[in-house]
Amino acid sequence: MDFEKVKSIVSDIKEKQPEIDRVMFVGCGASMADLYPGYYFVSHESTKLLSSIHTANEFNYDTPKGVGEHTIVITASLGGTTPESVAATKKARELGTHLITLSMADDSPIIKETEYKVIHGFHENYAAKTEKMSYCLAFAIEIVKQFEGYQFYDEAVAAFQGMPDLIENAVKSVGPSAKEFGEKYKDEKKIFVLSSGASLGVAYSTASFLFMEMQWIAAPTVHSGEYFHGPFELTEKDAPYLLFMNDGSTRHLDARALTFLQRFDAQVTNIDAKDYGLNEVAGENVIDYFNPLIHTGVMRVYAEELAKARKHPLTKRRYMWKLTY
Ligand SMILES: N[C@@H]1[C@@H](O)[C@H](O)[C@@H](COP(=O)(O)O)O[C@@H]1O
Numbered sequence: 001m002d003f004e005k006v007k008s009i010v011s012d013i014k015e016k017q018p019e020i021d022r023v024m025f026v027g028c029g030a031s032m033a034d035l036y037p038g039y040y041f042v043s044h045e046s047t048k049l050l051s052s053i054h055t056a057n058e059f060n061y062d063t064p065k066g067v068g069e070h071t072i073v074i075t076a077s078l079g080g081t082t083p084e085s086v087a088a089t090k091k092a093r094e095l096g097t098h099l100i101t102l103s104m105a106d107d108s109p110i111i112k113e114t115e116y117k118v119i120h121g122f123h124e125n126y127a128a129k130t131e132k133m134s135y136c137l138a139f140a141i142e143i144v145k146q147f148e149g150y151q152f153y154d155e156a157v158a159a160f161q162g163m164p165d166l167i168e169n170a171v172k173s174v175g176p177s178a179k180e181f182g183e184k185y186k187d188e189k190k191i192f193v194l195s196s197g198a199s200l201g202v203a204y205s206t207a208s209f210l211f212m213e214m215q216w217i218a219a220p221t222v223h224s225g226e227y228f229h230g231p232f233e234l235t236e237k238d239a240p241y242l243l244f245m246n247d248g249s250t251r252h253l254d255a256r257a258l259t260f261l262q263r264f265d266a267q268v269t270n271i272d273a274k275d276y277g278l279n280e281v282a283g284e285n286v287i288d289y290f291n292p293l294i295h296t297g298v299m300r301v302y303a304e305e306l307a308k309a310r311k312h313p314l315t316k317r318r319y320m321w322k323l324t325y
Helices: 003-016 029-045 056-061 083-094 109-113 127-148 153-173 175-185 197-215 251-263 287-310
Strands: 022-027 050-055 071-077 098-103 116-119 192-195 221-223 240-245 267-272
Touching: 003 098, 003 116, 003 127, 022 029, 022 056, 022 083, 022 127, 029 050, 029 071, 029 127, 029 197, 029 287, 050 056, 056 083, 071 083, 071 127, 083 098, 083 109, 098 109, 098 127, 127 153, 127 287, 153 287, 175 267, 175 287, 192 197, 192 251, 197 221, 197 240, 197 287, 240 251, 240 287, 251 267, 267 287
Parallel strands: 022 050, 022 071, 071 098, 098 116, 192 221, 192 240, 240 267
Antiparallel strands: none
16 A cells, blocks of 8 residues: 555645535445445544545435535445446536545556545555555545644554554465355355444455355444344354454454354354454554454455355456446
8 A cells, every 4th residue: 555645635635725625435346345334434534524434325325414524525436337436426526525536457447536535556466455455545544643633643654554464464364264164154145243343344345245245145234333222132053153353442342243143152253453463563552443344354364265155256247348327
């Protein structure tokens, strides 16, 4: 990730408009989920900036009031062609916002509509699959730092530096447990996916894209804190769950859900950020925001093993790429 580019884009915006009052995150599907940690950062660390996240067509058809010259909008699209996200980018530009777009595809329709383009990696390795998310988080941190100050900025920058190696080392070690996951869950018709804090987006994206879209397995997303307020009634022996356990402020929420699941002998797989040494690269003041990166990297290997065990490639679709909708 090119942190200098992040800094210079945010400085450029600040020079043009020192009075920013909101930051909006807009995308579809996995790209929207990748924006979640950035949104979560601003909403938790800023005392001045309003922060919101939207699926692109909500932004298009029910545009929040007050979006304009005092707004920074970050849009994202991996392939750069998702029509709703392209339209949202165009709309954000027309509304006079300061517009940053993250995409893997230079020269794509979404990149043509934007003001500040950021091209990220994806296919190179597992760490690269978290680059879009990293950029978004880096922009969120830089925006808060430049517009109001962020006490733990250096700690956050140091954490970014350590993440790619941490992810690559983690994926090297997860093979056996990912295989076991694939074998155990291969005949399941549904899997409940839990997390909290900045990793809620990872739970959502695992459930909606890796499981529902790519494996055709029904997968409700449950916030660990919300689990006790309804969803826990479905907990029973051998019911399949996947938990992304955070290291940081919301660990208590995840641990409480895990204890209850174990009490009733549910089948739980726990992808725990602590098992991969997240705290060795991310200090205690910033660790909350880096959980999604390690969870995403590790989950990819789990998804690949599930796909192998089910003989259902992650690229298999019924409608996408086949029908007009
Ligand atoms: N079915 C796909 C999703 O898998 C993808 O997450 C979404 C966003 O794609 P992109 O990030 O390229 O905009 O588009 C489609 O709806």
